[in-house]
Amino acid sequence: MALEFLGGLFGRRNQLxxxxxxxxxxxxxxxxxxxxxxxxxxxxKISALPGIADVGETxxxxxxxxxxxxxxxxxxxxxxxxxxxxLPDVSDDVVRPGEPGGDGPCHxxxxxxxxxxxxxxxxxxxxxxxxxxxxxxxxxxxEQQFKDIQEGHAGKDPEKIRLGSxxxxxxxxxxxxxxxxxxxxxxxxxxxxxWEHRPVSCRMHHPLGDAATHRPNHEGYPQAAQVKNIxxxxxxxxxxxxxxxxxxxxxxxxxxxxxLQLLQLSEGQMLQEVGEAPQRMQQDGQxxxxxxxxxxxxAKFKKKKKKRKK
Numbered sequence: 001m002a003l004e005f006l007g008g009l010f011g012r013r014n015q016l017x018x019x020x021x022x023x024x025x026x027x028x029x030x031x032x033x034x035x036x037x038x039x040x041x042x043x044x045k046i047s048a049l050p051g052i053a054d055v056g057e058t059x060x061x062x063x064x065x066x067x068x069x070x071x072x073x074x075x076x077x078x079x080x081x082x083x084x085x086x087l088p089d090v091s092d093d094v095v096r097p098g099e100p101g102g103d104g105p106c107h108x109x110x111x112x113x114x115x116x117x118x119x120x121x122x123x124x125x126x127x128x129x130x131x132x133x134x135x136x137x138x139x140x141x142x143e144q145q146f147k148d149i150q151e152g153h154a155g156k157d158p159e160k161i162r163l164g165s166x167x168x169x170x171x172x173x174x175x176x177x178x179x180x181x182x183x184x185x186x187x188x189x190x191x192x193x194x195w196e197h198r199p200v201s202c203r204m205h206h207p208l209g210d211a212a213t214h215r216p217n218h219e220g221y222p223q224a225a226q227v228k229n230i231x232x233x234x235x236x237x238x239x240x241x242x243x244x245x246x247x248x249x250x251x252x253x254x255x256x257x258x259x260l261q262l263l264q265l266s267e268g269q270m271l272q273e274v275g276e277a278p279q280r281m282q283q284d285g286q287x288x289x290x291x292x293x294x295x296x297x298x299a300k301f302k303k304k305k306k307k308r309k310k
Contacts, residue, residue, distance in 0.1 A: 017225040028086035035079035042072040043239045061273045069120045083230045090228045098192025104214030106185045108176040110255040113199040114240045115247050118258040124197045137183040142256040148174040176216040204230045
């Protein structure tokens with residue numbers, strides 16, 4: 001224990017930029033008080049939804065669940081905007097992870113993803129036509145990340161690794177330096193495909209200075225990367241942890257693994273709310289897409305042509 005403590009104390013330089021702690025001044029907390037109250041109120045509403053603790057058995061979310069998650073994330077964005085306005089080094093035009101030109105941090109795997117965030121992401125990505133290939137990629141990267149973490153683990157049981165341990169911290173740095181982009185990043189556009197549903201661990205991260213220093217293949221990475229991480233208030237983090245326990249799904253805080261766990265929980269289906277019509281699935285496991293009625297060969301255009309001929 002003593003050696004692990006000393007290693008954590010003197011080894012902090014070898015940590016990801018997203019793990020650096022930014023002190024939030026009191027004036028910023030006051031400026032964000034309304035957003036903080038909004039986050040707390042929304043989490044209370046989610047926790048009070050009927051059947052919220054039965055999702056593991058019913059495979060259905062309570063009615064209104066995803067709308068409340070969107071409401072919570074909107075309050076999170078308001079909180080970050082209010083805090084940013086009080087930080088002299090951070091402006092609204094900072095290129096954030098997932099925006100064109102800001103894909104450097106997108107080579108790290110998000111950690112600390114809550115269950116409600118994972119559920120919203122899974123619901124968003126499950127209908128994608130390329131979901132099968134993305135799920136395969138999530139599995140490959142998740143396995144590689146676990147191997148990188150195990151490499152530095154000195155304990156007897158390779159499965160029992162503390163999230164705050166040196167092995168996890170340095171393993172995540174090793175993984176980032178492999179330069180494997182997030183499967184949810186569009187490589188052509190350089191944009192995050194789950195932007196509206198991206199986790200708080202991505203939303204809070206504000207890279208500063210030269211964008212090149214935030215790419216894990218930079219010679220000065222991670223020490224050279226200057227950042228501001230606008231973490232949620234502690235009481236909101238506690239509320240999220242309590243909600244995780246109430247849901248009783250035991251979803252991994254690693255986003256890649258968590259998404260695959262929800263795929264397994266849902267048995268490959270969509271996770272829908274109570275009262276929603278079930279999504280039709282094809283034999284290959286893909287969600288049946290709605291027909292595009294605006295293409296030239298659509299039936300409505302054929303009818304118009306027939307009328308013109310008559």
